[in-house]
Amino acid sequence: xxxxxxxxxxxxxxxxxxxKRFGKTGVLENxxxxxxxxxxxxxxxxxxxxxxxxxxxxxxxEQPNRGRVMLHGRDVxxxxxxxxxxxxxxxxxxxxxxxxxxxxxxxxxxxxHRRRKEIRKTVDELLSLVQLQEHRKKYPSQLSGGQQxxxxxxxxxxxxxxxxxxxxxxxxxxxxxxxxxxxEIRALLRRVNVPSxxxxxxxxxxxxxxxxxxxxxxxxxxxxxxxxxxxxxxATEYVATFLGAANILEGVVREDLVETECAKLQVQLDxxxxxxxxxxxxxxxxxxxxxSRTEFLKTDHFKLAxxxxxxxxxxxxxxxxxxxxxxxxxxxxxxxETAYYLTTETPENRPHTIIATRPKPEASSAQLHIGDRVIxxxxxxxxxxxx
Amino acid sequence: MSTxxxxxxxxxxxxxxxxxxxxxxVFMMLPLVLLPLASIFIFGTxxxxxxxxxxxxxxxxxxxxKLSMATSFWATVFNVIFGLFxxxxxxxxxxxxxxxxxxxxxxxxAIPTAVAGFALLLLWGPYGTLGRLLTPHGFQLMFTxxxxxxxxxxxxxxxxxxxIKPVFDTMxxxxxxxxxxxGATRWQTFWHVxxxxxxxxxxxxxxxxxxxxxxxFGSTILVSGNLAGRTQTAxxxxxxxxxxxxxxxxxxxxxxxxxxxxxxxxxxFFARDWLDVD
Numbered sequence: 001x002x003x004x005x006x007x008x009x010x011x012x013x014x015x016x017x018x019x020k021r022f023g024k025t026g027v028l029e030n031x032x033x034x035x036x037x038x039x040x041x042x043x044x045x046x047x048x049x050x051x052x053x054x055x056x057x058x059x060x061x062e063q064p065n066r067g068r069v070m071l072h073g074r075d076v077x078x079x080x081x082x083x084x085x086x087x088x089x090x091x092x093x094x095x096x097x098x099x100x101x102x103x104x105x106x107x108x109x110x111x112x113h114r115r116r117k118e119i120r121k122t123v124d125e126l127l128s129l130v131q132l133q134e135h136r137k138k139y140p141s142q143l144s145g146g147q148q149x150x151x152x153x154x155x156x157x158x159x160x161x162x163x164x165x166x167x168x169x170x171x172x173x174x175x176x177x178x179x180x181x182x183x184e185i186r187a188l189l190r191r192v193n194v195p196s197x198x199x200x201x202x203x204x205x206x207x208x209x210x211x212x213x214x215x216x217x218x219x220x221x222x223x224x225x226x227x228x229x230x231x232x233x234x235a236t237e238y239v240a241t242f243l244g245a246a247n248i249l250e251g252v253v254r255e256d257l258v259e260t261e262c263a264k265l266q267v268q269l270d271x272x273x274x275x276x277x278x279x280x281x282x283x284x285x286x287x288x289x290x291x292s293r294t295e296f297l298k299t300d301h302f303k304l305a306x307x308x309x310x311x312x313x314x315x316x317x318x319x320x321x322x323x324x325x326x327x328x329x330x331x332x333x334x335x336x337e338t339a340y341y342l343t344t345e346t347p348e349n350r351p352h353t354i355i356a357t358r359p360k361p362e363a364s365s366a367q368l369h370i371g372d373r374v375i376x377x378x379x380x381x382x383x384x385x386x387x
Numbered sequence: 388m389s390t391x392x393x394x395x396x397x398x399x400x401x402x403x404x405x406x407x408x409x410x411x412x413v414f415m416m417l418p419l420v421l422l423p424l425a426s427i428f429i430f431g432t433x434x435x436x437x438x439x440x441x442x443x444x445x446x447x448x449x450x451x452x453k454l455s456m457a458t459s460f461w462a463t464v465f466n467v468i469f470g471l472f473x474x475x476x477x478x479x480x481x482x483x484x485x486x487x488x489x490x491x492x493x494x495x496x497a498i499p500t501a502v503a504g505f506a507l508l509l510l511w512g513p514y515g516t517l518g519r520l521l522t523p524h525g526f527q528l529m530f531t532x533x534x535x536x537x538x539x540x541x542x543x544x545x546x547x548x549x550x551i552k553p554v555f556d557t558m559x560x561x562x563x564x565x566x567x568x569x570g571a572t573r574w575q576t577f578w579h580v581x582x583x584x585x586x587x588x589x590x591x592x593x594x595x596x597x598x599x600x601x602x603x604f605g606s607t608i609l610v611s612g613n614l615a616g617r618t619q620t621a622x623x624x625x626x627x628x629x630x631x632x633x634x635x636x637x638x639x640x641x642x643x644x645x646x647x648x649x650x651x652x653x654x655x656f657f658a659r660d661w662l663d664v665d
Contacts, residue, residue, distance in 0.1 A: 059564075059568050060567075060568070061564055061567070061568070080567070081564070081567040081568045082567050082568070082569075082570045082571060082572060083570075084568070085570065086568060087568070087569075088564070088565065088568045090561040090564070090565055091561075092559060092561055094559065094561035094562050094564070094565035096562060096565075096566075096579070096580055096583075097562075097584060098583035098584060098586070099579075099583075107566075107569055107571075107579070108569045108570055110579075111569070111570055111571045111572075111575050111579070112570060155569065156568075156569070159569065159570060
C-alpha cells in the first residue's frame with residue numbers, strides 16, 4: 001500500500017490479503033482494497049463470486065482463513081461483530097418486527113445504556129434525516145420497502161458506525177423503485193459522509209453509486225477503479241464483458257500496428273507492455289463503433305474494416321447494429337490464419353460479427369438497412385494481453 | 388335438443404352447497420363431540436344448581452382442582468423453558484445426533500400415558516432403578532405431588548418445543564446478525580429480538596401444555612397413588628367418584644374441566660393472531 005498523500009482523505013477501512021475457504025472450496029483469494037473516509041466503494045460481481053462473504057468478513061459475521069480487516073487503523077480481525085461498530089444494511093433490512101420505527105432506530109443506543117434523553121434526541125435527528133418523522137410509531141411491516149431501508153440506515157447511523165455495509169440493498173425492489181432509491185441513498189450518504197461498501201451484481205447500479213468499483217470474479221478482484229476507468233479501460237476481459245456489451249478482437253502486435261484477422265489498426269502501443277509478436281485482445285464497446293458509408297474518417301477514428309449490416313434493431317434510446325466484417329482486400333484474410341479471429345463475447349457469441357450502437361439522431365439522419373456496406377471504425381478501445 | 392334443466396347448485400344465484408355442507412359438518416359433529424359435551428351440562432344441572440354447587444365445593448373436589456392446576460402449572464413452566472432452550476439449540480446448531488435428539492424429545496407424545504407412568508415408577512419407585520438407592524435416605528418421590536408434576540412433564544414434554552421450534556426455524560438469521568452488528572451481546576439479542584418474535588409461540592405452547600397436563604390421567608393414576616385430598620387430581624377425582632357411584636360429584640368436576648379446556652382453546656385460537664400483531 002502506498003502512503004496516503006497530504007490531500008487524500010484518510011483510509012477508513014482496509015481489507016488486507018483476505019482469503020476464505022468453506023470446507024474444501026476456496027471462496028476468496030487474497031482480497032485487498034481500501035475505502036477512504038466518505039467514499040463509496042461498490043463490490044460488483046456475479047452471484048457466487050464471493051462478494052457477500054467479503055462483506056460478512058468485514059462485519060465480523062464470518063472469519064477469514066487469512067488476512068486482516070482494519071477499521072480506522074484498528075485491527076478488528078479477531079473482534080466479534082458486536083465490538084466492531086460497523087453498520088450492516090441487510091438485503092431484507094432485518095428490521096426488528098416487534099419494535100416500532102423509533103425503537104428500531106434507538107436500539108443501538110439502548111443496548112449501550114445511553115440516557116433516555118440522549119436516545120430521544122438522536123432518534124429525532126435521524127428520523128428527520130431520513131424523513132420518517134410521521135412514521136415513528138409504526139411497525140416495520142406497515143412501511144414500504146424504501147421506508148424500511150431508510151429505517152435500517154438510520155438504525156446503523158445512530159451509533160456512528162465506522163463503515164456502512166450494504167448487502168444487495170435494492171435486490172428485492174422493482175426496477176423503478178430501485179433507480180429512485182439508489183439516488184436517494186446516494187444523496188443521503190453524501191450528507192452523512194460515512195464510508196460505505198455496497199454489494200451488487202447490477203453493473204448500472206455499481207457505476208452510478210460508486211466513487212470506485214471493485215469487480216469481483218470467482219473470489220478475486222479483477223479490477224478496482226473509478227466507474228469511468230473500469231467501464232472505459234477494463235483491465236481484463238471479464239471486466240470488459242461484465243460491465244455491459246463489449247466487442248473483442250483477437251490480434252497480434254506488429255512493429256507499428258496491431259493486426260487482426262480482417263483488419264490492421266494503425267496504433268502505437270506501450271512498448272513496455274507489448275512487444276511485437278505478442279497476442280493481444282482489442283476490446284471496445286458498441287458505442288465506440290462508428291460506421292460510415294464512405295472511406296472518409298475523422299482523424300481520431302481508427303479504421304477497422306468494411307462490413308455488411310446484418311441486423312438492425314431499434315432498442316428505444318438507440319439503434320443496435322450487427323455488422324459482419326469483411327476482409328479489406330480479399331486474399332490477405334486467408335482462412336488458415338485462425339490465430340486472428342474475431343469474436344463478440346456479449347450479448348451473443350457470434351464470431352466475425354461486432355455489435356455497434358448509434359444514437360437516435362445519427363440513426364435517423366443516416367439510415368442503414370440490412371445488406372448495406374459500411375466502413376467500420378472505432379473511436380476508443382482497450383488493448384489487453386491475451387492469455 | 389332438450390332444454391337444460393336448472394341444476395340444484397344455483398337457485399337464482401344462491402349456492403345451495405354452502406348451507407348443505409356446513410349443516411352436514413355440524414350434524415356429523417353432533418354425536419361425536421357436541422352431544423357428549425352437552426350431556427355433561429344437562430346432567431350436571433338437572434338436579435338443581437344447589438346440588439351442583441355443593442358437589443363442586445366439597446373439600447376433596449376443591450383440593451383435586453387446586454392440585455391439578457398447581458401441578459400442571461409447574462409442569463408448564465418447566466416445559467416452556469426447556470422447550471425454548473431445546474428449540475434454540477436444535478435450530479441454531481448442527482451437530483451429530485441432532486435428529487436423534489429431536490426424535491427423542493418428540494417421543495413422549497407417542498407413548499401411551501400408562502406406559503409413561505409405569506416407566507416413572509420403575510425408575511423412581513421404592514424398588515426402582517434410582518428409587519432403590521434414594522428411598523433409604525428418606526427420599527420418596529413417587530405418590531407425591533412431585534410425582535404428578537414429573538408425570539405431567541413427561542407426557543407434555545414435546546408440546547411447547549413442537550410449537551416453538553418451527554418459529555425458530557423460520558426466523559430470519561439476519562435479525563440476530565443485525566442485532567450483533569449493532570452491538571448487542573448474545574443475551575441482549577435473545578431478550579430484545581429473539582424472544583419478542585416467539586411471544587405467540589410461547590403463549591400457545593404454554594396453553595397447550597397446560598391444557599394437556601390438567602387432563603392427564605393415565606400416568607397420574609400410576610404415580611400419584613390416587614389418595615383423596617393428598618394426591619388426587621381432578622381427572623382422578625372424576626374417576627374415583629364415578630366408581631363410587633357419586634355421579635353428581637364426578638359430573639361437577641367434569642363440567643369445570645370441560646369449560647376450562649373450552650376457555651383455553653378459545654384463548655389459543657384468538658390470542659395467536661393478537662400476539663403476533665406486528
